[in-house]
Amino acid sequence: MSGSAERTVHANLVPDLDKLQAYSEGSYQNYINPYKDKARPAETIQIQGASYSAADGCDCQVLENYEGAAGSVLRTGDSGSVTWNFHVPIEGLYQLKLRYYTVPGKSSAIERKLSIDGKVPFDEASSIMFDRVWRNHTEDFKLDNRGNQTRPSQTEVPRWLEEPFKDRQGLYADPFRFYFSQGEHSLTLTGLREPMVIDEIVLYQEPEPPSYAEIKQQYEARGYTNAKGVSVKIQAEHPALKSSPTLFPVADHSSPATEPYSASKIRLNTIGGTNWKLPGQWIEWEFEAPQDGLYQLGFKVRQDQLRGLYSNRKLYIDGVVPFKEVESLPFYYSSKWQMFVPGLEKGKKKGEDKKEREEPYLFYLTKGKHSIRLEAELGDMSTLIRSVQSSMLELNEMYRKIIVITSADPDPIRDYQLGKRLPELPEILRKQSDVLYTVGEKLIELTGEKSDKTSILYLMADELRRFALDPEKIPENLKQFKIDLGSLGSWLLTAREMPLQADYLVVSSPDLRMPSPTKGIGASIKHNLASFGYSFVEDYNSIGNTTKDGKRITVWIGTGRDQAQVIKQMVDDTFTPNENIGVDLKLVDMSVLLSATLAGQGPDVAMMVGNGDPINYAMRGAVYDISRFPDYEDVAARFADSASVPYRYNGGVYALPEQQIFDVLFYRKDILEELGLQVPQTWDDVYKLIPFLKKNNMDFGLPVVSSTAQPAGALPINDAFATFLYQNGGSLYKQDGTASDLDSDIGMAAFKQLTDLYTDYKFPIDYDFVNRFRLGEVPLGFAAYTTYNTLSVFAPEIRGQWGFTLVPGTKREDGTVDRSVASYGSAVMMLNAAKEKQAAWTFMKWWTDEKTQVQYGREMESLMGESARYPTANLQALAELPWPVEDYKTLSEQQRWVKGIPEVPGGYFTGRILDNAFRRVVNAGLNPRDALYDQVILMNNEIANKRREFGLDRAESGGTANGQSGD
Numbered sequence: 001m002s003g004s005a006e007r008t009v010h011a012n013l014v015p016d017l018d019k020l021q022a023y024s025e026g027s028y029q030n031y032i033n034p035y036k037d038k039a040r041p042a043e044t045i046q047i048q049g050a051s052y053s054a055a056d057g058c059d060c061q062v063l064e065n066y067e068g069a070a071g072s073v074l075r076t077g078d079s080g081s082v083t084w085n086f087h088v089p090i091e092g093l094y095q096l097k098l099r100y101y102t103v104p105g106k107s108s109a110i111e112r113k114l115s116i117d118g119k120v121p122f123d124e125a126s127s128i129m130f131d132r133v134w135r136n137h138t139e140d141f142k143l144d145n146r147g148n149q150t151r152p153s154q155t156e157v158p159r160w161l162e163e164p165f166k167d168r169q170g171l172y173a174d175p176f177r178f179y180f181s182q183g184e185h186s187l188t189l190t191g192l193r194e195p196m197v198i199d200e201i202v203l204y205q206e207p208e209p210p211s212y213a214e215i216k217q218q219y220e221a222r223g224y225t226n227a228k229g230v231s232v233k234i235q236a237e238h239p240a241l242k243s244s245p246t247l248f249p250v251a252d253h254s255s256p257a258t259e260p261y262s263a264s265k266i267r268l269n270t271i272g273g274t275n276w277k278l279p280g281q282w283i284e285w286e287f288e289a290p291q292d293g294l295y296q297l298g299f300k301v302r303q304d305q306l307r308g309l310y311s312n313r314k315l316y317i318d319g320v321v322p323f324k325e326v327e328s329l330p331f332y333y334s335s336k337w338q339m340f341v342p343g344l345e346k347g348k349k350k351g352e353d354k355k356e357r358e359e360p361y362l363f364y365l366t367k368g369k370h371s372i373r374l375e376a377e378l379g380d381m382s383t384l385i386r387s388v389q390s391s392m393l394e395l396n397e398m399y400r401k402i403i404v405i406t407s408a409d410p411d412p413i414r415d416y417q418l419g420k421r422l423p424e425l426p427e428i429l430r431k432q433s434d435v436l437y438t439v440g441e442k443l444i445e446l447t448g449e450k451s452d453k454t455s456i457l458y459l460m461a462d463e464l465r466r467f468a469l470d471p472e473k474i475p476e477n478l479k480q481f482k483i484d485l486g487s488l489g490s491w492l493l494t495a496r497e498m499p500l501q502a503d504y505l506v507v508s509s510p511d512l513r514m515p516s517p518t519k520g521i522g523a524s525i526k527h528n529l530a531s532f533g534y535s536f537v538e539d540y541n542s543i544g545n546t547t548k549d550g551k552r553i554t555v556w557i558g559t560g561r562d563q564a565q566v567i568k569q570m571v572d573d574t575f576t577p578n579e580n581i582g583v584d585l586k587l588v589d590m591s592v593l594l595s596a597t598l599a600g601q602g603p604d605v606a607m608m609v610g611n612g613d614p615i616n617y618a619m620r621g622a623v624y625d626i627s628r629f630p631d632y633e634d635v636a637a638r639f640a641d642s643a644s645v646p647y648r649y650n651g652g653v654y655a656l657p658e659q660q661i662f663d664v665l666f667y668r669k670d671i672l673e674e675l676g677l678q679v680p681q682t683w684d685d686v687y688k689l690i691p692f693l694k695k696n697n698m699d700f701g702l703p704v705v706s707s708t709a710q711p712a713g714a715l716p717i718n719d720a721f722a723t724f725l726y727q728n729g730g731s732l733y734k735q736d737g738t739a740s741d742l743d744s745d746i747g748m749a750a751f752k753q754l755t756d757l758y759t760d761y762k763f764p765i766d767y768d769f770v771n772r773f774r775l776g777e778v779p780l781g782f783a784a785y786t787t788y789n790t791l792s793v794f795a796p797e798i799r800g801q802w803g804f805t806l807v808p809g810t811k812r813e814d815g816t817v818d819r820s821v822a823s824y825g826s827a828v829m830m831l832n833a834a835k836e837k838q839a840a841w842t843f844m845k846w847w848t849d850e851k852t853q854v855q856y857g858r859e860m861e862s863l864m865g866e867s868a869r870y871p872t873a874n875l876q877a878l879a880e881l882p883w884p885v886e887d888y889k890t891l892s893e894q895q896r897w898v899k900g901i902p903e904v905p906g907g908y909f910t911g912r913i914l915d916n917a918f919r920r921v922v923n924a925g926l927n928p929r930d931a932l933y934d935q936v937i938l939m940n941n942e943i944a945n946k947r948r949e950f951g952l953d954r955a956e957s958g959g960t961a962n963g964q965s966g967d
Contacts (some may be wrong), residue, residue: 008266023390024123028167028176032545035179045282047084047187049074049198054083058191066197067101067160075197078105079885081115081190085199086186093177094203096165101197102132107245107858108882109706111193114165116178117186123800125176127192128432129168131243131280134158139760141249141268142572148266150569154245154862160199164206170279170378170496171386171797175206193884198573212323212361219294220590224364227509228292233257236271236300236502240286241370245862246275247283250308255337256527258503263530267847274305277499282375289370289506294362297372298506298514303331303499307452309443311498311549311851312381315342316373317363325361328379331500332447337517362510372505376498380446384439385495388457391432391486392797393551395464399485400472400671400696400776405798407697408482410475418471428469433443433464434912453495456487484769492797551839552582556603558590566859567607574855575846577926581839597622597831604834605843607658611646612714613902614655614829619950624811624830625652629841638824642823643873652950655827655849656729657873658675660825661784662898663719664890666769666791668779670801671698679764680808682817683753690761699764701781702757704918717901717910719782719919720757722822724750726899727810727819737904738947740939742914742932751914752928755921765922774798782807786871793867804887806894819897825873853877905946906939 050062050072058080066073076082078307088094102110110130113120120126124259134154141149180203187201205532209406210218237249251259258269271283289295303311310333315326343361351615378385402425406416418425440457444450463484469473474481506514518524556565564587571583590609594617596602602622606613626632636644637655643657667679675696680686686700693700702720718731725732730746733739741747757763764778770787772778774795787802795802809817828847835841846852854877857870860880872878875895883891913935920931 014946019538026123026597028122028124043089043090043091045203047086047201052082053085056081058082071197073197073199077195083186083187083188088180092184093179095206098661099162099199101160103195103197105194106882110196113190113249115188124167128165130163134242134245149268173382173384183736209321209324213323214324227291230290231508232287234285234287234505236504237268239283241284243282244758256523270501274499277497279377281914282373284371284373288370289365289456292366295365295507296360296510300503300517301340302501304335304339305499308453311500312377312379314377314732318371339517372844387439389797391435403697406475412476414473425471429464429468433461437461442663443928456491460484507949551836553839554584555605556586556588557607559608604840605830607828608826608903615649618649618654623654623834624832629654639873642898642900646903655829656844658828658871659825659871660823661825662870663782663821664785664804664894665807666783666804668802671779686808700779701778702763702771704765714908715915717911718914721754724753726820727818733904740936743936748929751932755928758922789867789869820899822901823898850874850876854880857881906942909942
């Protein structure tokens with residue numbers, strides 16, 4: 001169907017999306033619809049935190065006059081629940097707000113589940129977030145030895161805050177409203193993450209801000225006059241407060257007009273950008289108004305990320321939205337810096353006057369200290385995103401119903417009779433087509449232009465309309481439909497992102513002109529020439545250092561520059577001053593480590609190396625045995641024993657663990673509930689569950705290639721095989737490491753158990769777990785626990801509908817369940833050529849210490865967000881990272897079952913021979929025992945060759961090779 005024909009089909013659409021769309025049963029929209037016309041009493045009801053009526057599993061404590069609070073307050077832990085009883089004198093809709101104090105925790109947002117009268121009123125209430133407050137640790141940015149400014153760490157500011165109960169996703173502009181009948185009620189808060197001190201919970205009505213016209217009348221009635229001859233400039237990179245540690249100063253080198261400016265050095269001269277994009281994130285600046293009067297505001301900003309959309313901000317002055325027009329300030333796309341003056345912004349909405357207003361909005365300020373806050377919020381986009389998210393859920397559900405009939409790979413020439421077997425299908429597709437088309441039209445109204453953001457909506461609307469007219473076209477186009485659903489999911493991600501970068505703010509009297517956001521063409525030419533010239537002499541990839549008079553060590557790291565900068569800053573802040581040991585940190589390609597070491601040009605310490613590297617280097621005499629240090633055992637106690645297994649060899653230990661990653665079982669709560677299935681606890685449960693999944697053309701996800709690591713030059717050992725092997729008490733190698741143990745009865749049985757799942761039960765071999773999990777094709781599956789981070793950020797449409805738990809186990813004879821899994825990770829090792837070995841050991845101890853690992857984990861999460869949560873191997877540090885309480889309990893329990901994979905000479909061959917044997921069974925139909933036995937012969941030959949190469953058979957008295965070990 002052509003675009004014009006499609007527009008004709010949709011010409012008489014109902015414009016009200018909330019009437020057109022059907023939301024999920026448990027959504028806030030469905031909860032509030034029956035109560036929309038109820039009264040909104042002006043009555044305010046205060047519930048004192050200390051007057052709670054019941055507590056269950058809560059670490060509760062009543063405190064007196066805490067941090068300036070008058071009277072008693074209640075401190076609650078990060079888990080358990082607290083209930084308050086209260087009386088509502090007038091029936092109606094109320095909003096809730098909480099006055100709380102941000103006591104120290106794990107530096108993440110505080111999370112609570114809300115229940116009213118013993119029941120969670122709607123899905124969104126199962127996770128209510130409350131902010132912490134942050135600031136730059138220092139206002140004077142430090143310089144490294146190259147003259148570049150280094151990013152300041154972010155410091156939490158404990159304080160009393162008042163926050164309404166609202167949607168963290170930003171899909172509802174106003175705080176939630178709750179219906180209460182007249183009479184007695186109860187309210188329960190259940191801790192999900194972080195402790196807090198509660199002063200009071202208030203039932204109230206959020207006041208509606210007046211219009212600017214009303215405010216102007218007030219100005220005139222009160223005789224307010226314009227300030228004169230005043231201009232105050234506030235550098236944006238120096239905020240007073242902010243809602244997230246990710247809102248740190250960033251360097252912009254694109255314009256000579258950016259303040260402060262340097263053509264050659266890194267200057268942290270802006271804030272925000274892609275870090276300031278999520279609804280609810282805010283930045284607040286403080287300033288002094290030199291006189292009473294009316295002022296105009298200006299923001300030098302750049303929004304160069306959202307072409308076809310705009311970035312929205314809500315403006316607060318001294319904690320209050322002054323009038324309705326600044327509840328939603330749109331910042332439209334431009335590749336250049338612009339001076340945004342509220343009231344003078346150019347209209348871009350469809351049919352809106354393109355000319356600027358004649359005068360800016362004016363704000364009355366008294367002489368003295370004031371604050372300006374900008375908060376990211378979706379504005380008019382919230383309704384559109386809510387509608388698309390609801391469509392996405394309904395289309396995903398319909399997709400699952402379709403694949404129950406057709407499978408995910410249907411026969412294109414078969415007649416599946418979808419129209420008859422799913423009679424509701426045409427109407428649902430037609431309705432969602434209308435919804436998506438309407439969203440596209442409204443998006444054009446908001447932005448004033450068509451873009452790639454509208455094209456996917458029109459494309460999907462057209463596709464759904466065609467499928468509604470002829471459902472039999474769906475099987476032959478199912479793969480494209482799946483791709484388009486993925487594109488719609490990506491649209492949901494990008495549409496709710498509101499990035500904005502700020503250089504400075506101006507508070508000035510109306511008689512002065514705002515400064516220009518750019519400089520003349522001459523300055524631009526000079527800037528470009530200077531930048532080009534300095535590019536030949538400045539090394540922007542170098543990590544600066546702080547020179548000290550004490551010992552010096554060289555440390556190589558092979559990850560990204562962001563990680564290296566964070567580590568270097570931590571070294572300069574805490575390690576070097578305390579230990580008087582200088583660290584020359586170099587960001588290198590770690591593939592050159594071995595050759596550089598053999599040539600005598602290597603480092604003293606190498607960080608973030610793969611599991612196999614320490615032993616490979618140790619065989620060649622290139623790594624120092626750290627078990628020689630007298631305090632090694634004390635340091636090793638920081639980690640699970642399984643984490644150190646890959647670094648033990650021939651009686652020595654050649655590295656300390658940094659990261660330890662292992663599999664857990666991810667599952668879709670909604671799909672299991674829909675199918676009436678339980679999360680499997682044992683492999684027997686899995687076998688019983690598989691027919692129900694297959695009946696619905698769904699799969700159980702079991703990765704063939706390791707989902708936790710991809711060591712360079714070696715194929716990882718199959719995760720699932722290692723799980724079966726260890727759960728049945730097997731091992732990969734003989735006790736002395738001289739041969740493979742895969743030809744044992746246990747090894748053969750584990751291999752057959754693995755291959756049977758793919759030959760008899762047709763498990764998928766090659767698949768994208770995250771995407772298929774989002775769509776519901778794989779509602780259960782093994783994956784590295786770090787997949788949690790990915791799903792939390794990149795799958796917002798299934799938020800609250802999934803979880804993870806312990807992997808299915810194997811029943812032992814005594815009735816207990818063995819849930820063993822393998823682990824992978826990274827390590828820090830000391831090279832044998834290190835001259836200052838004690839200094840290098842001191843660095844390794846500092847780096848793997850609990851305090852350092854927690855700081856690094858929090859810094860990385862501050863830098864990159866929740867998707868970068870650090871999988872530290874330090875047990876105490878893992879407990880201090882901001883995991884929800886129940887999720888951490890699951891991780892901690894699963895970690896008790898983790899087994900380390902030992903490294904032996906020739907061990908790199910194990911993953912390859914397992915994969916070869918697996919492919920021969922699955923693809924060529926060989927007998928599992930024969931296929932594995934043939935490969936074990938090759939494995940043993942490789943081990944024997946390597947042992948001869950390194951002279952191990954002649955020097956066995958030095959100790960045994962790596963043995964199996966669990967936690």
